[in-house]
Amino acid sequence: MSEKVVNLEINGRGFQAREGMTILEVAKREGIPIPTLCHHDALEPVGACRLCMVEITHPNWRGWKGLVTACLYPVEEGLQVTTESQEIHQVRKTILDLLLARCPDAPYIQKVAAEHGVTATSFKKNEVQTVCILCGLCVRVCAVKGCNAIGTARRGIRREIAAPFGMPPPDCIGCTSCAHICPTDAIPWEDVNGVRKIWDQEFEMVRCVSCGRPIMPVTQLEFEAKRAGISPDYMTTCPACSQQKTLETIRTAFTIKRPASEDAVEAAS
């Protein structure tokens, strides 16, 4: 990203930002709320939900103004942004209204819609109802992980998130990142007796060497170790236990005079 600093206005107030930042990034930094559904700070924006639409204009644009997605639009010198107006509200309401027709039973969409004054859809409900809003966060997070196990299938109104050929995805490591990032909890998963189930697949879990609780699927462990270039053995302690261990290591290091307990000796070795 360039180091050049630009001046812009959001809702009449002046701000500075690095050139190339998006309107959304600047607004977030300044605590100006802009609603989003398909955005996540750790992922590339795609502009799919269109909820973040704001109005922009510029003194040099001879009065031209228009709506753009804040999550994608890069700020530039002199840009003037308005985040709330009658028109913007109408757009956001309609989008949520449309999503409610698609996902009438998704609590999260009901909540966001209600915040915008939409309590029930004014459209005919879609024939096939789901809780998936196709924001694509799951696909993007899976790609960032380096797995690319799931993707979109088909197009238009029949578009869906799917595993290839409807079979358990061969590239899935069972990490559940997709399920965790999903704003509407559309991806089911469960851990039962040391076995994880997700995407119609079962994954044997590794158990913590200290406490014996399941940590993560074997496949994920191997994948992450390989990516980090370390031996999987370094990763066989659950986060709670390894934090405990670290604490105890530190404690031992600083309290040499006190007779070491057996546990601490074990931890330090």
Added chain:
Amino acid sequence: MRINSVKSLTRAAGRARGERKRLETEVLVCAGTGCLANGSMDVAEAFLGAIRRRKLEARLKLGFKTTGCHGFCEKGPLVIIQPQGIFYKGVKAKDVKEIVDQTLLKGQVIQRLLYRDPNTKQRVEQYAEIPFYSKQHRIALRNIGKIDPKCIDDCLAVGGYTGLAKALTEMKPTEVIDAVTESGLRGRGGGGFPTGRKWKTCREAEDPTKYVLCNADEGDPGAFMDRSICEGDPHAVLEGMVIGAWAVGASKGYIYVREEYPLAVKHLQAAIEQARERGFLGDDILGTGFSYDVQIARGGGAFVCGESSALMKSVAGEVGEPRAKYVHSVIRGLYDKPTVLNNVETWANVPWIITEGAAAFASLGTKKSTGTKTFSLVGKVKNTGLVEVPMGITLREIIYDIGGGIIKNRPFKGVQTGGPSGGCLPEGKLDLPVDFDTLTEAGSMMGSGGMIVMDDRTCMVDVARYFLKFLVDESCGKCVPCREGVHQLHQTVNDICAGNGRPGDLERIEALSDVVVKASLCALGKSAPNPILSTLRYFREEYEAHINDRKCPAGVCRNLFTFRISPEICNGCGLCAKSCPVDCIAGEKKEVHVIDASVCTRCGACRNVCPTDAVEVI
């Protein structure tokens, strides 16, 4: 074989022309997709057989070739005999013997095969005198129908690649851009963006790796101009692209061709290979040191891939989803490199502009829309086919003078241009000049050139429903307003057509359309409501009849009307009964016929065949 200088190009062209002059007669058979579908390959084979058997080549100094589309698809298969310019239409393989005996050997014209002007009832012998052709002005289609598109020498004989030679040896890249800018050429793919300006921005972009692409996706269902150009004169497109590549400094490019166009792919591929062989493409073009090469990328059957950013994704082997173009593709396009994308017809105009000069092009058409535009004139018009006319001509001239008016002289109702992104214009707009800005102002758009003529038996609500269905199927589904919004628009109009319209539907359609236009990610969604908004603007009463009276006045929406044979008009000819697929029409010969409405499927077959228009919609 390889042509390494302008001089050797001139020599090669001279040789090719000499070869042609040697011939005393030439038979041209149209082998465009339309004529092929009508059986022109059988005609061509019959000619080849006769020529071989009867040794006509030597006896008559006869040349024979199959050409690209002549445009007059309605009357195909077409056969033209040069230099006399005799134009035979609707030729069948069994007519070939007679053509050889009478016309080729005796010089006699066969009246039966000539075109008959439907208005004057006169037979017309000459190609150029047929009104369908005489009002046209061909630049992009300049060689189509005259040359064998599979033969590069044929193309050289009519001046192919002289524009390229001139650009590479006499003009600096910036001068080429200036010429294109001065010509006023605007993109023929629909948007009408000034081509010169696009090239200039790309040239000035910093990245040294650049691409020059051709959009041959032709997604408008009802348009086949680009296909005809690729099939009939592929070298014109290649020549334009090399000139463009020289102007912007690109060394690689792709032609993105629609999956449904196998013949276009074949001809383009052959042309690319020949052009490489001759030194018009590849390394060290015409011995100038400039290099540029082209590959074909075949589409996979997705309308949205005509959109520039989706097209570039598709070329890279990905799902054709558009991206937001806050940074334009001339700066960051294919593989994130500066990219020029132009339409087939745009490219085909470029060599002409270079050889004939920017001023010659700018002198045609109107001030802001210069040059010509090709249209595929289809629907309920007498002469369907491919036409190229100067910009600024009126819709009426195209439909009535060139198109010959409406089939069976029925009343004109509307004309649709711009495909799924365009709109329908009514009778009152027929005298509008056809140019980019006027059509947009009127609520339609130029589009890539599909022009669909509709008569009183076309239901405008059904037309809107048709385009919405198309767009529902073709939306990529990435953004909410297009995916869900167009789906809802379609649902509502579907309900109206099925007789389930509700008061307030039209207002709801307008409100939702407004958001779809404003909030969609790409131009597909942004323009998706156009067909419905334009029909609402000009044919609102037809929507109201559907909703309030539960009637489809045009007799298309099958739940909303019944057919009845008017006893006053019926002359008892019995054609209707013969045509009925469900046998629900009864009546004795010369007696009034009656439709059994409980069995009738309302397919309209009887109405189409009734010579007295006795089949009424009630």
Added chain:
Amino acid sequence: MSETSIDPDRVRSILTRYPQGDGSGLIHALQDIQAEFGYVACEAVARLCEHLNIPLSKAFSVATFYKAFSLEPKGETIIRVCTGTACHIRGSQILADELSSLLDVEPGGTTKDLKFTLETVNCVGACAMAPVVAFNGVYQGNVQPGALTRKIRGGK
């Protein structure tokens, strides 16, 4: 569904046309697979992905996004009803409905006996002869309601 088995040699010979590890060949290679086997079979796609070094999910997205690809084998006769604008206003919807009820499949579907696949296409570019129906690529123009029923019943 009786799936034709996928001959690995035929797949291999398609793969050799595409440089290893170059994902941009995906659409073309899938087109070749579709042409060779009549559908994009999962096994063939899996091999292709290894060859081009792309994830299976991506190939699946592409194979389901574009209309040119079918995940299932098609019928002996592919009937394509043109539903371009010109054909539509000259009544192609009636033809599609007629075939749909005659063959008892929705457009895009294949009859159970694998005899027919019914498809609709957006314009085959023979608008002058609208409405147009193509039987295995052979165009038939100016089709009247009822004609297709007679043709298919006659051929059955």
